[in-house]
Amino acid sequence: MRAFLAVDVDRRLSYKIQKIQKDLIKTDAPLKLVDPENLHFTFKFFGDITPAQTKEITRITQGKLENYQAFPLQIKGTGVFPHPGHMRVVWLGIEDPDKFSQLQKDLDQEFVKMGFKKERSYTPHLTIARVKGSHNKEFLADIINQMQEIEIGQMNVDKLVLKKSELTPVGPIYTDVEEFFI
Numbered sequence: 001m002r003a004f005l006a007v008d009v010d011r012r013l014s015y016k017i018q019k020i021q022k023d024l025i026k027t028d029a030p031l032k033l034v035d036p037e038n039l040h041f042t043f044k045f046f047g048d049i050t051p052a053q054t055k056e057i058t059r060i061t062q063g064k065l066e067n068y069q070a071f072p073l074q075i076k077g078t079g080v081f082p083h084p085g086h087m088r089v090v091w092l093g094i095e096d097p098d099k100f101s102q103l104q105k106d107l108d109q110e111f112v113k114m115g116f117k118k119e120r121s122y123t124p125h126l127t128i129a130r131v132k133g134s135h136n137k138e139f140l141a142d143i144i145n146q147m148q149e150i151e152i153g154q155m156n157v158d159k160l161v162l163k164k165s166e167l168t169p170v171g172p173i174y175t176d177v178e179e180f181f182i
Contacts, residue, residue: 002165003049003177005061005107006040009126010155013075014039017092017152020078021128024090029140030133031090038174041094041126043104043160044111044119053114054162054177060110061160061180064103070182071099075126075152078144087137090144091125092152100124100157158182 009017014036021033049057074095081089094100104122112118131140162178 001049001054001177002047002167003054003057004045004163004165005043005057006161006163007043007073007157007159008161009039009041009075010153011036013153013155017126017128020092020147020150020152023143023147024129024140027136027140027143029131029136031140032130032132032171034128034130035171038172039126039128040161040163040174041100041124043107044116046111046116056114057111057162058178058180060114061107061162064106064110065160065180065182067106068103068182070156070158072154073100073157074154077149078147079123079125080131080141080144081125084141084144087131087140087144089127090129090131090140091127092150093126094124097124 017039018036024031025033046057075092076095077093079091079093080087081091101122101124104124108119108122159182160180161176164175164177166173
């Protein structure tokens with residue numbers, strides 16, 4: 001099964017994110033927006049995993065989360081990957097990402113021991129759109145730049161979710177496999 005570990009976005013913030021997506025679409029740039037039900041922060045993308053790996057990921061995640069308490073997360077600002085001259089992903093960021101990043105790092109160290117690739121430079125982000133070409137790229141870059149300090153709101157990080165990802169012609173379908181409460 002193709003899988004990843006994530007934090008779902010609080011649905012109460014979804015309408016603000018959709019407003020930003022609508023502003024991006026107005027640029028007439030070739031964008032594929034992330035559906036509201038698919039909005040999440042990825043902690044670790046595993047790729048294809050076996051049932052045995054699923055059990056080990058579950059054990060590790062449950063064990064690590066015993067050392068953490070739920071914490072607030074402020075979604076703020078925009079950015080792009082890999083860089084403004086070559087945009088592929090438009091994302092929203094996190095203000096003061098220390099707790100989020102520490103949890104990701106702690107989990108990643110354990111997953112590396114299982115044989116998964118270490119995250120080189122993890123930037124906590126919420127993908128909201130994928131850029132599918134260069135049409136109106138400058139206008140899109142201007143709009144993203146104007147939103148660099150935009151505040152979406154605060155949510156509580158109180159669980160992680162192991163998700164199955166099925167790629168389809170109309171977009172990915174995510175299914176929750178396991179929930180891990182903090």
